[in-house]
Amino acid sequence: MYRFELLWIGLLLLLSPGKDRWVIADASNLVVNGSTNINKFSCEIPSYDRLDTLTITRNGKGALLSGNVGLNVQSFDCHNSMMTRDLRKTLHQKEYPRLFIQFLSLNELPGLTAKAQSVTGLVNIQLAGVTKRLEVSYQISADADRTIHLLGFKTIKFTDFNLVPPSKLGGMIKTNDELTVTFHLRIRTI
């Protein structure tokens, strides 16, 4: 399956010179930090189970990005089986098994050095069938192995995506609306 996709990516490369293409490695992850009125929680998708590419095109000082990352909601792990199931239920995992991050642009073309560079960019985040366009802060760096590290940070709200933050015991235990999402994409240039 992956061989066929790699062949397809190779063909695309040949047909569109001048654009940089990045392939997302499976060691990429996403972490969601949140809190309730009684505790804090941290849920992560520890690895990426698809072979997706991002295309970066220079556009003046900035860059256009295109590419979609689809993360499996079933892969969320809150390090507590009850909380994990609760988060999946809140995100309507049965109806919407994947959450998507569609990359749109970067305000600045990163230098890709060992020193992390701060840039911002626009993404569309689709969660439980609702899509929101948001500005994300990134730290971009490249290591000696030529792997690009794209660290994205964004605070989102359950209610932005028409999701109801879970509450229990008649509202006595409430999950706070705000979530901090951090994703770390490990990318190789192809």
Add this chain to the structure above:
Amino acid sequence: MKKILISGLLTGCILFVLSYGGLFLSVRFFPALFAEYNNPLFNSDGNRDLLFYLHAFVFSLALSWFWDRFKSLFHGSLLVRGLELGLVYTLVALLPVMWISFSALDVTLVMVFSWLIYGFIQATIAGVVLALLNP
């Protein structure tokens, strides 16, 4: 019947304040005990909150009927009669329900035990109030 309803409703009001006030304070001061409620077994979208808060009245009306029917079997001071009703309710109703809950649901022993104690305290308070209102 009127006496059962009135004493049941009054007991419900008192239990409502004490039960949910106590629960609110417990969540505030012993948050770790309630972390296990982040569990999909418990309703999370708020559509049954009203039913949750009506529990004190359902409970009190049921106990008010029971008290009117069997109060002659409970002797002693208000507190003793209340405690006896609490024990009877715990043994006859709560214990079997908690047993089946623990065996069938993905809940912890601590959680089930806390429900048992909570129910016993509720029934004891209801017993004291019912013994006062409908001696």
